[in-house]
Amino acid sequence: MNAVNDALLQADQLVSDGDYLAAIALLENAGSPNDELLARRLVDLRIQAYPHLTWPEPHGNWPPAHDNRFADVDGFPEVEFQDLNVQALKAGIFGKGGLIVRGIMGDDRIAAMRENIDRVLQARMDSVDVDDNKDKNPWYQRSSSVRGGPQQFRGGERYTNIGSVWSVDSPPMTFELLEYFREIGLPGLLTSYFEEGPVLSVRKWVVRCAAPNNGASSGWHQDGYFLGDATAIRTANLWIALTDCGGDASAPGLEIISGTGRQIFETGTRGSPFDWTVGQELIDEIAQTNPVRCPRFNAGDALFFDHFNLHRTGFGLNHTNNRYAIESWFFAGSTAPVKQQPVVF
Numbered sequence: 001m002n003a004v005n006d007a008l009l010q011a012d013q014l015v016s017d018g019d020y021l022a023a024i025a026l027l028e029n030a031g032s033p034n035d036e037l038l039a040r041r042l043v044d045l046r047i048q049a050y051p052h053l054t055w056p057e058p059h060g061n062w063p064p065a066h067d068n069r070f071a072d073v074d075g076f077p078e079v080e081f082q083d084l085n086v087q088a089l090k091a092g093i094f095g096k097g098g099l100i101v102r103g104i105m106g107d108d109r110i111a112a113m114r115e116n117i118d119r120v121l122q123a124r125m126d127s128v129d130v131d132d133n134k135d136k137n138p139w140y141q142r143s144s145s146v147r148g149g150p151q152q153f154r155g156g157e158r159y160t161n162i163g164s165v166w167s168v169d170s171p172p173m174t175f176e177l178l179e180y181f182r183e184i185g186l187p188g189l190l191t192s193y194f195e196e197g198p199v200l201s202v203r204k205w206v207v208r209c210a211a212p213n214n215g216a217s218s219g220w221h222q223d224g225y226f227l228g229d230a231t232a233i234r235t236a237n238l239w240i241a242l243t244d245c246g247g248d249a250s251a252p253g254l255e256i257i258s259g260t261g262r263q264i265f266e267t268g269t270r271g272s273p274f275d276w277t278v279g280q281e282l283i284d285e286i287a288q289t290n291p292v293r294c295p296r297f298n299a300g301d302a303l304f305f306d307h308f309n310l311h312r313t314g315f316g317l318n319h320t321n322n323r324y325a326i327e328s329w330f331f332a333g334s335t336a337p338v339k340q341q342p343v344v345f
């Protein structure tokens with residue numbers, strides 16, 4: 001019996017003893033993203049684990065105190081990756097609405113992640129034509145633990161090489177992303193930030209390739225709108241650009257507003273096309289004191305923000321390139337929204 005099969009059996013035993021964390025750790029260490037069964041089993045366990053673990057009561061230090069070190073910065077403060085720490089993260093998110101981190105991902109990873117996203121999007125397209133699960137491309141495999149069943153077409157249209165995919169729909173992608181998060185010390189940083197353990201979720205962990213769209217207006221939104229009680233949840237989104245974008249770059253960036261504090265703005269009114277979007281008239285009003293920004297990101301730069309931040313995809317008329325990005329919403333384990341299906345890592 002090979003080592004991977006052996007590990008899968010041992011993990012089953014640990015799960016039947018109720019020790020999901022040990023089973024996850026064992027599989028993480030026993031294999032690689034290319035071990036198809038192992039990577040799939042890990043996704044299943046990460047989704048199944050949350051209700052089996054004990055989570056603390058939400059602590060009282062929220063929103064957390066911070067040193068306001070960026071008080072004099074106009075817009076979003078920036079740090080180099082080597083200067084990223086929990087004080088900077090708190091002062092960025094709670095003082096300014098976000099923190100730009102330069103160079104969080106190195107060139108080799110960027111290239112690999114872009115290729116991975118292409119693979120995932122292609123595998124999703126191909127999966128529509130394959131009935132038998134066993135013949136499916138391992139890069140797009142929905143876990144039976146994901147609620148909502150198989151995702152085939154969207155709005156009656158065929159999938160293409162452009163769009164967004166839940167990371168967990170690709171077990172190898174999930175494996176590699178978590179490996180990368182560990183490599184940059186993210187679990188420790190986020191545990192300090194939340195003062196408890198973080199989780200991801202099925203629905204708010206997304207890999208994406210966005211195409212230029214000729215200046216189209218995408219929806220202004222706060223992710224807090226989708227996440228239940230915005231005053232109860234505790235979040236940090238790590239948005240990583242894998243393509244040069246925003247500012248004067250030739251791929252769509254993020255249009256984003258700094259410093260609006262902890263409030264959820266009215267949606268569905270004042271020129272808003274959808275019930276989840278903030279209308280342009282309200283944006284124009286907010287922009288009188290808090291201007292809309294479109295930060296320039298190089299591939300490998302990132303932005304941390306939370307569910308109160310107001311933003312949208314920024315489509316310019318000058319864009320000619322597709323933009324690859326990874327959006328990872330982390331939640332304090334104690335307040336994770338169950339509807340988003342927490343993912344343990």
Ligand SMILES: O=C(O)CCC(=O)C(=O)O
Nearest residue numbers: 223237239312313325327
């Ligand atoms: O990648 C984008 O254009 C949108 C990202 C976004 O809305 C988010 O990360 O919450």
Ligand SMILES: [Fe+2]
Nearest residue numbers: 221222223311
């Ligand atoms: Fe968003």
